[in-house]
Amino acid sequence: MLEFLLRALIGGIGVAAVAGPLGAFVVWRRMAYFGDTLAHSALLGVALGLLFAINLNLAIIVLCVGLALILVALQKKHIIATDTLLGILAHSALSLGLVMVSFLDHVRIDLMAYLFGDLLAISQIDLYWIYGGGALVLILLATFWRPLLAMTVNEELAKVEGYPIEATRLLLMLLVALVIAVAMKIVGVLLITSLMIIPAATARKLSRSPVQMASIASIIGCFSVAGGLFVSYELDTPAGPSVVVCAALLFLAVYSISIKKAF
Amino acid sequence: MNNNFTTPLADEASLLVRFDNIGIEFDGRVLLQNIDMQIHKGEIVTLIGPNGSGKSSLIRVLLGLQSASQGKIYKDRHLRIGYMPQKLHIDPTLPLSVEHFLSLVRGVKKEEIQAVLTRLDIEALAKKQVHVLSGGETQRVLLARALLNKPNLLVLDEPVQAVDVNGQVELYNLIANIRDELECGILMISHDLHLVMAKTDTVVCINQHICCSGPPQHVTQHPEYQALFGVPGAEASLAIYAHHHDHTHNDNGQVHSKQECSKTE
Numbered sequence: 001m002l003e004f005l006l007r008a009l010i011g012g013i014g015v016a017a018v019a020g021p022l023g024a025f026v027v028w029r030r031m032a033y034f035g036d037t038l039a040h041s042a043l044l045g046v047a048l049g050l051l052f053a054i055n056l057n058l059a060i061i062v063l064c065v066g067l068a069l070i071l072v073a074l075q076k077k078h079i080i081a082t083d084t085l086l087g088i089l090a091h092s093a094l095s096l097g098l099v100m101v102s103f104l105d106h107v108r109i110d111l112m113a114y115l116f117g118d119l120l121a122i123s124q125i126d127l128y129w130i131y132g133g134g135a136l137v138l139i140l141l142a143t144f145w146r147p148l149l150a151m152t153v154n155e156e157l158a159k160v161e162g163y164p165i166e167a168t169r170l171l172l173m174l175l176v177a178l179v180i181a182v183a184m185k186i187v188g189v190l191l192i193t194s195l196m197i198i199p200a201a202t203a204r205k206l207s208r209s210p211v212q213m214a215s216i217a218s219i220i221g222c223f224s225v226a227g228g229l230f231v232s233y234e235l236d237t238p239a240g241p242s243v244v245v246c247a248a249l250l251f252l253a254v255y256s257i258s259i260k261k262a263f
Numbered sequence: 264m265n266n267n268f269t270t271p272l273a274d275e276a277s278l279l280v281r282f283d284n285i286g287i288e289f290d291g292r293v294l295l296q297n298i299d300m301q302i303h304k305g306e307i308v309t310l311i312g313p314n315g316s317g318k319s320s321l322i323r324v325l326l327g328l329q330s331a332s333q334g335k336i337y338k339d340r341h342l343r344i345g346y347m348p349q350k351l352h353i354d355p356t357l358p359l360s361v362e363h364f365l366s367l368v369r370g371v372k373k374e375e376i377q378a379v380l381t382r383l384d385i386e387a388l389a390k391k392q393v394h395v396l397s398g399g400e401t402q403r404v405l406l407a408r409a410l411l412n413k414p415n416l417l418v419l420d421e422p423v424q425a426v427d428v429n430g431q432v433e434l435y436n437l438i439a440n441i442r443d444e445l446e447c448g449i450l451m452i453s454h455d456l457h458l459v460m461a462k463t464d465t466v467v468c469i470n471q472h473i474c475c476s477g478p479p480q481h482v483t484q485h486p487e488y489q490a491l492f493g494v495p496g497a498e499a500s501l502a503i504y505a506h507h508h509d510h511t512h513n514d515n516g517q518v519h520s521k522q523e524c525s526k527t528e
């Protein structure tokens with residue numbers, strides 16, 4: 001097998017494996033739009049990272065976490081409806097990122113790669129980031145699984161029972177930010193949320209417990225990556241979007257089978 | 264305020280919670296004022312009042328989900344609250360069995376879950392998904408979760424809503440028995456202004472302030488009561504509470520003619 005293809009497969013699977021369980025939380029807590037907002041703002045992180053010459057992954061994580069904190073603070077003030085607020089932040093951050101990137105004449109960056117991912121150009125160092133960051137996310141997720149789940153099931157009940165809700169909510173945002181930073185290379189800022197949501201939504205039909213849904217989402221994500229890469233190699237299509245199309249097809253297949261069964 | 268609140272149990276040693284002049288404002292609107300109230304070990308206190316009367320806010324303050332703008336709540340050092348929320352909304356995208364839902368209580372053991380399922384007679388529900396439960400089943404599962412916290416005070420928010428009359432009687436009996444077994448205090452909100460649990464020691468009627476309070480009258484001979492609950496065993500579980508207000512409320516809930524009940528305004 002070609003080396004770059006193998007690297008892409010390993011990297012893609014690493015991201016999908018982590019995006020699955022986190023995607024389950026995004027689906028359960030209806031945070032899809034929130035994830036989108038963070039993802040869109042990641043481009044601003046890239047621009048800032050290039051501007052100040054710091055590691056791009058780090059810049060994205062810092063910016064996403066910062067934005068998440070601002071979001072929570074603004075949400076508490078009830079200035080404006082949450083979805084409107086997210087819409088404003090998502091698109092302003094994305095546009096601001098694009099504007100800033102245009103000012104950076106001294107660096108040539110491939111904007112398309114950041115927007116839609118460049119799976120086939122994955123480097124050895126990217127792999128370290130993906131597996132290092134991914135392992136951290138999974139360890140945190142496993143360690144704090146109970147408070148995270150208790151909060152998701154019923155926030156007030158969990159609070160009365162003594163779970164630290166604020167800290168847990170913050171942790172979840174941090175995890176989403178980490179996954180976005182790590183996954184950007186694979187599917188790009190515009191498609192990251194799809195890699196979290198679609199496999200998780202597909203897994204819902206196949207599972208009877210939260211852990212099951214999280215693991216099945218991981219597996220479905222990995223298959224989507226493999227399928228997408230295969231299609232991309234055979235038909236010379238863009239890798240990131242091919243992965244998403246593959247995930248969407250799996251979703252359609254699982255749902256049409258389960259609808260047929262219901263009749 | 265009104266001092267007709269003393270019960271036979273009212274000694275300091277058994278005191279679990281005392282509300283001292285609690286007031287709650289939200290967005291500049293007064294939701295509650297001058298709430299003085301106590302709950303003792305083994306005592307059942309039922310809060311009643313119209314929608315928006317502030318009874319939910321009052322228990323939210325006790326639970327730490329909302330803060331009071333005035334007054335203090337004294338809590339016993341060993342207070343352990345078991346909370347049963349009004350309803351259980353779990354996103355349909357989250358697959359969850361009853362057993363799993365109960366296992367989310369902090370530090371709970373498998374045997375404890377089994378024991379509480381047996382106690383509430385819902386062992387058959389253990390493997391069921393929470394989304395398919397009926398109203399009565401959901402209430403029992405929520406009660407089970409509250410009990411797993413090993414409470415000495417149960418806070419029940421409309422425990423019998425969405426349950427038919429026979430189911431209500433059963434649930435009330437169960438709650439009364441649990442009070443006797445655990446010797447815990449119970450603070451509950453009733454969805455019905457006139458029908459409360461017969462075993463209630465104290466009924467507190469709230470409409471922004473405490474309108475009246477006292478033991479429910481045992482009116483099993485009342486024709487209206489019998490027409491409604493001609494079920495065997497029913498008379499032991501439900502009682503009609505006759506309100507003795509000394510004032511009325513206008514459309515905004517403000518007190519019209521008050522004599523001794525409220526001292527503000």
